[in-house]
Amino acid sequence: MQPAHIQDITLDDQTLTVSFELASKNWKVALQDGWHRSPSVHTTEEQGAADRLAEAVTLIETIRQEWRLAPSSRVVIVYEAGQDGFWICRALQKRGYEVVIVDPASIPVERQARRAKTDRLDAIRLLCCLRGWLRGERDRLHAVRVPEAEAEEIRHLVRDRGQLQKEVGQHRDRIRKLLRTVGCWAQVGPAFATQLERGEVVCHDGAALPGCLRQRLMRECERLALVARQLQELEATLTEQLPETTAQSVAALRRLRGIGQVGAHRLVLELFWRRFNNARQVGSCVGLVPQPYDSGQSRVDQGISKQGNRRVRALLIEMAWMWLRYQPDSALTHWFMRRTATGTSAPSAGKRGKRVAIVAVARKLIIALWRYLKDGIVPDGAELKHG
Template sequence: MVHQHTILDWLGQHVFIALDVHKRSWVVAIVTEQTDFKTFTQPPEVRLLVSYLHRHFPGATYHCVYEAGYCGYWICEQLRAHGIDCIVINPADVPTTDKEKKHKTNKVDARKLARSLRNGELVPLYLPSRVALEDRTLVRSRQMFVSKQTRSKNQIKALLSFYGITLPEDMTDRYWSRRYIAWLESLSLQSPSGTMTLKTLLEELAHLRKSILGTTRAICLLARTETYASNVAYLTTISGISTLVAMILLTEIITLDRFHSLDHLACFVGLVPGERSSGDERTMTGMTERKNRHLRWILTECAWVAIRYDESLALDFNTLCRRMPKNQAIVRIARKILNRVRFVLKHQQPCIVLKAA
């Protein structure tokens, strides 16, 4: 009996791998330069995928892709550490046929990604360093706690309104002062159940206030480090931008090198109009739905503050309000503030607004 033993050598050839990532499993689609090779399911472990590739495609150049989602960028980092060229993409930017929309499965999604990667149709997301990502997580956690605090306050107000409990005439719930919170803590409802509910809500609020204070202090300390100190100093010379806002901007943008123009940066933030045009018809649809929700929100809030202190922005706002609603005019002001942000970061100098004599 003759035994044939073939030595595989994929040197100089390219293999394209797409992952449909889930918590308990990965669907892997592999295609070569000319053929669709195989689609299979494996446990969610990088080492198993790397072992499979080295076993079946030794010597090949590997290219991998998966969609951004709950799992972050750690898969990409580990694959790159094993010498595999890996990118992460926006799920909304994957070319999709009508058939793939109507018959959507994990295997279909993985094969679609693999073919798009082979055809060069995918635009990778910018991947920050692990340290930059963790700094961003700290800043975002404060925003999360603030949102939870607002919800907690609304729940307490709703409870008081439901049972017809009114505030004393000499007290307001606008600022949630120590005196107001002490009054809330002194309240007793008609049953132990109601009193316990109010007490639990107040304890949750106290915990959130403590978390906000802790993260705020940590962010302020981070702003004084060598990585951020100079840029924070430049950004805070812009009207409407505080240290916390500057840290939101810096941790979301990371570096201006990823944006080739102001328009590119504005597209990332979401301060550009949407458009639906066909033939000679051109329809603008207001602000685009594609955005960085953290940046667009905070720049709009900064714009409302800036028009109260910056004479040139106030003049621009008043002029714009003559021909459009205020909520549209403020978006233009936010775009101007973004322009100033880009200028001070690019030229590493403070913002100086010249005033008329």
């Protein structure tokens, strides 16, 4: 009796698959084709980024010659998304290689309490997942969409503004906390540094601030002034640095009541640089879709997935509350009011119900905004700003 033979019909034997396990000290490079049973694992240890990448490329070409693969054979390289970003992908694509960047959380691992884990084993596991993914087993890994270089570059603008806004709040909060240690409840406003220099900021009993504390507060004020100036300069020139199509999308969002400059910029630069095929992809990209757990008699609602861009997800929750305030006649606001009406049998009544319902509003809102930018369909019942 002949044994059953499963033929691989989607992955050519001439395809060379390569996985990179990236680390600061070295890279583990695992290679395998359709003929060798075990992968070949090597280590690249060059110190410079360009030198290490060139060493990895030389290794790939050497193995291709040793295994007698055709010069035109397909080479697919995979590595996990991380702090190295997308420069490796772009550099390899210029050399003619196919590159797949993987979400690290999508790689399946054993569930034993103790399991062996090394960079070598991780590289081999990643290689096996890639070969299965190429055969059509799409649950083996989730590929990350690589943004265009221009979209990635202008994204630094909105992220830098968010970081500067955060630092401004941190410096002001630190100054207030230092003042409270001596019983001073002075307001940290624009004129605080001048008042501090004149000695007008005093302790609770009217005594002058201790010398060391005053010096520390002066240094904090200098850092606060620097960050505030950088934030002001960035906000003044941010719109001018955007491409024309991006600026048009931002202007379109700002025409809706309840959406301001910060929210419009962040949505366009962080999310809408992508192209979505349907509303389901939009909701899953921001992590606002439910994650049910239904196995046997166990049925548990695990809440939302919280995958995707956390900055956009946090912004959408805030934007959903602002939408309820400034768009009271919209269909989304009416839906929320019906779901959270007090004194009724609505499933989302009460404070906790409102927090749950606002997540659904955020998901519906981002889908409505996507349709608004894509097809020009204004959300049902929404009002535009005058002028």
